[in-house]
Amino acid sequence: MLCWIYRWFLACCVDTRTGLGPRLDRHVRVCRACRTYHQTHLRISDLLETQVPQVSIEGDRSFQDTILVSLPVRDAAPVSALRFRHRSLVALAASVFILVSVILTARHMASLENAKRLEQTSALTSMAVLPRQWAPSQLLATYGSLMQAPLETEVKNLTTDARQAARFLVQCTPFARADSRERD
């Protein structure tokens, strides 16, 4: 019933050329089919080993020469060395590029910081500067003119006030509403 399992192990023994273990040996002695199977495989294996087509180690010299002549001129070792040199050059260039870009970025950041700081200081100083009309010389001139013609300035102010009051009264009068009602 389990003959196919035994046969699998028997085939493994034939492949590896190892002896049968006690269990396999016991089964082979008892089971005729498995014994035949094992013997046949051993015989075929023996035939394959003994009838191996002989190949002379020298081989066909002209064919070997053809192979050796057809080899590329450049040798295998220098190719790999060249490849390695190329790789190291690429790595070196990449690291230099990274270093330079890091330095440039750091400098750019520093200059940006400086510009920001300068902007802040100039804003503060501009706030500290007084408007032009508040300049002491300007204030003195205004004060001088007021003292010379006080009445004229007062009249001018009064006229402006009266004009604004009249405009306000006109806006408050109900004439406009009365007109609209008549039209309705």
Add this chain to the structure above:
Amino acid sequence: MQGSKDCFEQIVLRHSGSLLRFVGSSVRVAQDAEDIVQDVFLNVYANMNRFDCEGSFKAWLYTIAYNCKNSYLRKKRVRCQPLEVVQRAQVSPEEILTQKQEVASVWALASTLSASQSTAIWLRYHEQMDVSQIALVMKKSRMHVRVLLHRARTRLAGMMNEPV
């Protein structure tokens, strides 16, 4: 530089014969087999720096040969399939057994097995590789290689009218 060339020459001298036989077991045209072997050595020469020194050189060499042979057979199958069928019919095992009056060589019968079975048999008995090396060359599991060897032997036994 000269050292590596000399070393390579030794490799060619040592393995060209058996590689030619290995390739020739499936590629019937002698000129094509020689071209494939030449291709194998060119590949070996170009990729020498990729060889893992801890592995088996023979297994690596035969892996390249196996791939070259398979790619040739694939191209050939695409190009001239009907011819292939005719050629296969010409070398049936029965013919080998009946036409020759003597007992047919087991290797002549092995050449009529399927490509993977005959390759496994060749590597096992001709190149004396173990199952794990064959698995490496053929890119198959060890279990698959065992099955191939087992089936090949069973078929050979059948062809030789041996009781199985």
